Amino acid sequence: KQEVTQIPAALSVPEGENLVLNCSFTDSAIYNLQWFRQDPGKGLTSLLLIQSSQREQTSGRLNASLDKSSGRSTLYIAASQPGDSATYLCAVRRTAGNKLTFGGGTRVLVKP
Amino acid sequence: EAGVAQSPRYKIIEKRQSVAFWCNPISGHATLYWYQQILGQGPKLLIQFQNNGVVDDSQLPKDRFSAERLKGVDSTLKIQPAKLEDSAVYLCASSLWQLQETQYFGPGTRLLVL
Numbered sequence: 001k002q003e004v005t006q007i008p009a010a011l012s013v014p015e016g017e018n019l020v021l022n023c024s025f026t027d028s029a030i031y032n033l034q035w036f037r038q039d040p041g042k043g044l045t046s047l048l049l050i051q052s053s054q055r056e057q058t059s060g061r062l063n064a065s066l067d068k069s070s071g072r073s074t075l076y077i078a079a080s081q082p083g084d085s086a087t088y089l090c091a092v093r094r095t096a097g098n099k100l101t102f103g104g105g106t107r108v109l110v111k112p
Numbered sequence: 113e114a115g116v117a118q119s120p121r122y123k124i125i126e127k128r129q130s131v132a133f134w135c136n137p138i139s140g141h142a143t144l145y146w147y148q149q150i151l152g153q154g155p156k157l158l159i160q161f162q163n164n165g166v167v168d169d170s171q172l173p174k175d176r177f178s179a180e181r182l183k184g185v186d187s188t189l190k191i192q193p194a195k196l197e198d199s200a201v202y203l204c205a206s207s208l209w210q211l212q213e214t215q216y217f218g219p220g221t222r223l224l225v226l
Contacts, residue, residue, distance in 0.1 A: 032213065043116070043203055043217030089154050099168055102154025
């Protein structure tokens with residue numbers, strides 16, 4: 001059974017610092033991995049999706065890496081801003097069309 | 113385009129009562145998902161519909177939870193009777209078709225069972 005873990009559960013950084021968020025999964029046989037953002041009282045917004053054959057994906061200040069063999073993914077957010085404060089969740093998919101298995105999330109606070 | 117709509121946004125009930133949640137997916141989306149998100153945890157898939165058929169309900173507690181998607185559009189999720197541990201946010205998501213990887217999430221319904 002796939003288990004996804006995100007440590008730490010919460011993180012506080014001053015504005016301008018780079019953020020590094022970790023995600024680990026127990027079964028390396030994944031189809032893809034996705035990072036989401038969740039704001040309080042709102043649903044999830046997809047940030048980046050990495051296919052199992054890829055090593056990384058980039059979008060603006062966001063960069064996500066994937067090391068399938070070690071069961072790890074890292075989300076980097078450069079030059080953090082207060083607007084980046086949210087909970088960040090990673091999720092893996094075993095096969096195409098299969099359900100997403102989520103980690104518990106990392107709650108991020110960026111202080112002005 | 114309009115997003116995924118859910119109602120109510122908040123609900124407080126006592127244990128052993130029943131409750132129902134409603135979801136209206138994005139127009140034209142064939143696949144609909146219900147997730148349960150307990151405080152401090154990631155969402156857990158309860159049930160996945162493809163049009164009005166069930167694709168995956170392996171994690172749905174069928175003794176108390178039920179869901180339907182009549183006509184392959186709107187969906188309702190019901191809990192009867194509710195337990196304290198059902199307190200959570202219930203998220204609905206939809207995607208254009210089953211193999212499309214982008215799921216669009218609604219704002220969720222926050223349920224508190226006393």
